[in-house]
Amino acid sequence: MNTRLAVVLSLTAFAASVSVLAHHSFTAEFDENKPLSLTGTVTKLEWNNPHTWFFMDVKNPDGSVTNWGLELAGPTQLLRAGWKRDAMKIGDAVKVEAFRARDDSNTANAKGIVNVATGKPVFTGTAARP
């Protein structure tokens, strides 16, 4: 087995073992038919269980700014995935792929986050299980 395949298999096993949204029903809160792509600046990080939340300012086409709240897996799962709370800092520019909340509020579940400056993912690998 080559190293790349071994890594892929181990990652598959890892992902299968991670339970992300067992706290509440993902589909009750978020709508997979409402994908979003947001780019903005991190304003706040709440490193708490059962879900980490972070907030970001996103500039709208008309020049106004909206503060979005994004849900992630809890610190317990993020720690096990190798992340520490300082992986995301206030002021970081990030690009986020997310699913919007069913109530159309400015909240969403973040499926993928990339730090714009480094081009590297942040707090990912624990994407929400539908």
Added chain:
Amino acid sequence: MHILRTPWRGVALAVMASGVLAGSVQAQWLELPVPGTPRTSDGKPNMNAPTPRARDGKPSLAGIWRADTMRYNTNLVPDGQEAPMLPWAAEVYKHRLATQGFERPGSRCMPHGAPDAMTVYDFKVLQLPEVMVHLYEEMHKYRQIHTDGRPLPVDPDPAWYGYSIGRWDGDTFVAETAGFRGDDGTWLDNNGHPHTDALRLTERFRRINWGRMEVDVTIDDPKAYSRPWSAQTMRFDQQADTEMLEQLCENNRSIETLQKVWKPMSTTPAPGGRP
């Protein structure tokens, strides 16, 4: 596809980061050599080592366990089967599915119970001479399965996890639990199979080898089901060289959205007459 690819790259980095950190001092005991762990010649935990034994010669169930799939947490019922629900229970179940499980106890920061607290996050078993203790990572909860010969309590105050006693049947540890809360207690799984205060739960634990444990569960609740039924056999993997983490429900932002979206479909009281 970009959305799908990004998380995998994140996992790759995460695992690489974990590897780099292995052996160094960490803020949590995520990776540390646990004494007593059987090892292969390369020093890795030997998951296929024989089932360890306690001092009394019985199999030891001790250690940190994680379900090999979230499937049990989602639905206890075996593949291709349906639980033999009484009409009112079927109505409740149907409603819970139709409303995406928004009223799951976890939505209001209440934990999973017995048996599904075992299937959500890691849990640790402490096997003592007179009691088997489960420490559930989810919401920092515990459960005691007494093995000192006491009987189940008569007419106990209904409890979220019920009251548990255990005994050995050969190399199988059998836990019997009764005295559950009813409507205001746990769901049997995230899909929402209901139970009442008449639930009597039997769990049979078998440690296959050092790294694997299987649990068979029987649900006997004559107020909700027409006959006792067996759940899908649950399989658990030993989590070697690590430790439990604290997990409290301290930041429940989800409840606001859930109530806004689903309150019109709330089942308080639930549809249908309850016995």
